[in-house]
Every structure is written in C-alpha cells, then in structure tokens.
Amino acid sequence: MECRPITRRGMLLGSATLCLAAALRGASAASSPLTFDDLYAKIGVLGMSFSDKVKMLAGQNVTMQGFMAPPLKAEAKFFVLTEIPMALCPFCSSDADWPDNIVVIYLDQAQTFEQANALIEVGGRLEVGSWTDPETGFVSLLRIVDAHFQRA
Template sequence: MTKLIKICTSIMLGMIVSGIPLCYPPAKQTVPYQEPSLFFPTATAAPFWSAWLSDPPQQLNFDEFYSSSSSLGLIFSEKLQSLQGSRITITGFMAPPLKPTLTFFVLTQVPMSICPFCSSDADWPNNIAVVKLPDSQTALPFDQPVTVTGILELGSQLDEETGFVSLVRIRADTVKKVE
C-alpha cells in the first residue's frame, strides 16, 4: 500500500511540475464536424491539447542554459526558466551510451568520446541535457548531430536506477538525426 501511495504521489507531483492540471474544467470549444481532431473526432476537445498541438516548439541553444554560476552552483538563464514545461527543440550530439538500446541519453553541445558513467563529472561540460525517451530506442551515431523535440524539465533530479543526477531534462517526443 505504501508503494502505491508513493507511485501516485510521484505521478501527481510530476503532473504539477510539468504544468498538467490534475483536473480539467469542461471544455467550451467543440471540434467542428468538418475538421476532426486527432483524438476527439466530433467531441469536445480538451483545451490543453489544442494549444499543445498548435504551438510550434521553441528553439533552445546550449549557450542559453545558464546566466552565471555562484558558490551554490549554476544559475538557470531567464530564457531557460521561461521555457520550463514547454515544448522545445534543440540540436546537439548523443553522448556515447552504455548499451545500444536506450531509455534515455545525454545530449551535449559538442561530440563526446566518453560515456557519462565512465568518467568523473569534471570531464563533462556544464551545458548538457538528459533526454528521456518515450520508448526504448537504438542509439544513433554519437559523432553526428541530432535534433530533439520535447518538454523541458528543470531542477536537480537523481535517477534512482542509474544514479545519474541531472539539472536539465527533456521528455522527448522525437529524436531525429540531422541530415
């Protein structure tokens, strides 16, 4: 029972942090019959879907992550903070993963030749992002750029499975090799 409460609490906190309301008021708009929605052919569409689907992702660059640093650590830039919970797109390089099938990977501004678990954090640049994948995916070549689109998450987080600590995360919708 305690484990179930922890899981439910984690889900609710995740929804709150990502800006998803726990309940939705009745929608005031309906989808016109001639223009079916992806999810609701002729029914009332939830307001958050239409905004999420219609707004293009905001472009983010690695040099826009932090405004400065202090004795307490890195300080997020105003732009990064304003994009928290929003759909963003960013281009970088997949760091060498531990295994060929991934559920997450580290996105870096420049190609890296070492994996995050094979060296100390002193060898890693500050402006990296952990990319969480919706499904397992095969690793892409780590010397070619990839473009990631997804929801931006900020704040220190420890992955209990791997022990990896991240400040910037992206819940990816898509990961595409740049041609």
C-alpha cells in the same frame, strides 16, 4: 491544361490537407528552440544559475540540436545530449559536477542510437532542477522528457 470542376472528394482531400498542414505548423510552433548557450545565466565558483529563458520554458516543449554521447548501456531509454561530439558518456556523480554543455534526454519510446558524431535534433518537454533517476542513480539538472530525436 484542362480545368475540371471540383468534386466533393477533391474538396474533402483539400480540406484534410489544409488541416494537416495547420496541425504541423502548430506542432512546430508549440516547440521553442533552445541552444546550449541559452541554458545558464551565469556560471561561477558558487555554481550555475539557469537563464530566464530556461526558467520560462520549464514544463514546455522545446527542441535542441547536439550530439548523442555514447550510451551507458545499449538498452537504456535515455542518453546525454552534448554540445560537441564525445567519445565517452559524461556521467556525473552529482549535480555539483554537472557540466554546462549537456542535457539528459529521456525518450518517449526506444529508438536506435546515433553515432556520436552525428548532429541530431531532439524534441520534448523541458524539466528544470536537480533530479536523481531512481533506476540508474543518474543526477541531472536539466532534462528533456517524453523526447524523440532525428538526424538534423
């Protein structure tokens, strides 16, 4: 193997590679992993209370793994992330009926939906608290917004 002197171009490419690697590490470090078990501190007859982790991560970037429930319509810009694969969308009429193992995902841009049995990873900003989508009437307690996803 022959050793050659480092050129200015080689130094620039090496520097750019190091900067890109640092940015990618920073991007992944900026997102906190969240699981379905992390969502609620307690679930009882009086309702559900968010966990301290969820309260701390409100407004922050998070990642979650789960399954995409079948969307309500093909052109929807949102879907429901579920803990287990589902055959039907768990659409809820009110936050009082909200299941403890789903999170609404609002995409940053339209993407092709995955099969309901494919494990995906979602990244985006966590929003906490009851909210009604003005376009669909969908009521949610937890949302990941400006989101993107990929197969896990």
